[in-house]
Amino acid sequence: MIKIQKKDFNPQIEIKRLSNSKKDIGAIVSFVGxxxxxxxxxxxxxxxxxxxxxxxxxxxAKIEERARNKWxxxxxxxxxxxxxxxPGDRIVLVATASKHRxxxxxxxxFIIDWLKIKAPIWKEERSPSSGLWVKSRRDDFRKATExxx
Amino acid sequence: MKILYFSWIRTKIGKDKEVVILPKxxxxxxxxxxxxxxxxxxxADALKNKxxxxxxxxxxxxxxxxxxxKNDEIALFPPVTGG
Numbered sequence: 703m704i705k706i707q708k709k710d711f712n713p714q715i716e717i718k719r720l721s722n723s724k725k726d727i728g729a730i731v732s733f734v735g736x737x738x739x740x741x742x743x744x745x746x747x748x749x750x751x752x753x754x755x756x757x758x759x760x761x762x763a764k765i766e767e768r769a770r771n772k773w774x775x776x777x778x779x780x781x782x783x784x785x786x787x788x789p790g791d792r793i794v795l796v797a798t799a800s801k802h803r804x805x806x807x808x809x810x811x812f813i814i815d816w817l818k819i820k821a822p823i824w825k826e827e828r829s830p831s832s833g834l835w836v837k838s839r840r841d842d843f844r845k846a847t848e849x850x851x
Numbered sequence: 852m853k854i855l856y857f858s859w860i861r862t863k864i865g866k867d868k869e870v871v872i873l874p875k876x877x878x879x880x881x882x883x884x885x886x887x888x889x890x891x892x893x894x895a896d897a898l899k900n901k902x903x904x905x906x907x908x909x910x911x912x913x914x915x916x917x918x919x920x921k922n923d924e925i926a927l928f929p930p931v932t933g934g
Contacts, residue, residue: 735934754857754926757910782933794934814934820912821933822926824858835859838930 703778704762706755708785713795720777720799727776731806732797733814739789741836744829751784751793754822758782765816769798772812772849773805780813782821815846852921854887856897857928860904863897873921880906880915883925903929 705711713734720730737749766778781795794817798809818838825836855868877886884904888895898904906915907926919925 752857752861754855754907754910754928756924757907757926760910761912817934819931819933822857822907822928822931823933824928825932826858835929836932838932 703780704759704766705779705781706753706758706762707781707783710783710792711781711795713792713797716779716781716795717797720779720797724776724799726801727799728801729803729806730797730799731803731810732795733810734792735794735814737787737789737791737793741827741829741834744827744831746789746827746829748828749787749789749791749793750826750828750833751787752824752826753782753784757822761820761822762817765813765820768816769809769813773798773800773809775800775805775809778809778813780817782817782823784823812849815842815849818842819846852919853924854883855924855926857926859929860897860927864893873919877919879918880908880913880925883919884915884927887927898927905930 713732717730717732721727739746762780775798777799779797783793796810796813798806800806819842826833827836852873853870856864861867877883884898884901888898905928906913908923
């Protein structure tokens with residue numbers, strides 16, 4: 703299940719939904735990304751998340767499909783928020799469910815790594831004095847492309 | 852052709868989308884960027900460095916040298932920072 707939304711989500715409720723969806727699940731791994739309070743020494747007031755909505759869901763679906771081809775997964779939840787967020791707010795949830803833990807761990811990390819470099823999302827960090835668009839990191843690109851197909 | 856702009860490319864140009872009529876010599880994304888740069892100083896500034904411009908054609912990531920057609924929806928943006 704993929705959700706793109708402004709509003710917050712409750713990881714516990716989402717994970718419970720995942721574990722209730724099938725009875726053959728032995729492992730769920732989840733990742734929650736949050737807005738940090740400080741960036742490069744500056745205190746953030748907010749983070750604006752911009753998205754290309756018509757492309758975003760398609761791109762996330764492709765990443766999920768790749769993960770499902772690579773690991774045997776029972777279910778997947780990906781939620782990405784957009785709009786104006788504050789430090790401490792949740793940005794993204796990735797939760798993967800499988801029979802055994804290895805597939806759940808691997809696929810969860812794979813999905814978040816690929817969201818970093820493929821999901822059409824841009825973040826603007828707003829401090830009291832300025833707004834700065836977050837730059838993509840070479841390290842994120844390296845990490846995602848290290849996964850073998 | 853409909854063109855969408857995102858992130859700092861949008862803020863520098865001062866609009867999130869525009870419709871342009873393509874000249875005949877514009878065959879691919881790179882040609883398109885060169886053409887858009889002639890539309891004014893804001894466009895020229897936002898699009899001056901092709902190394903940091905990424906393109907999507909009809910909601911798919913594509914290389915900047917990919918051919919474009921007049922009915923395509925083109926998006927120009929800096930490298931994404933999802934997750």
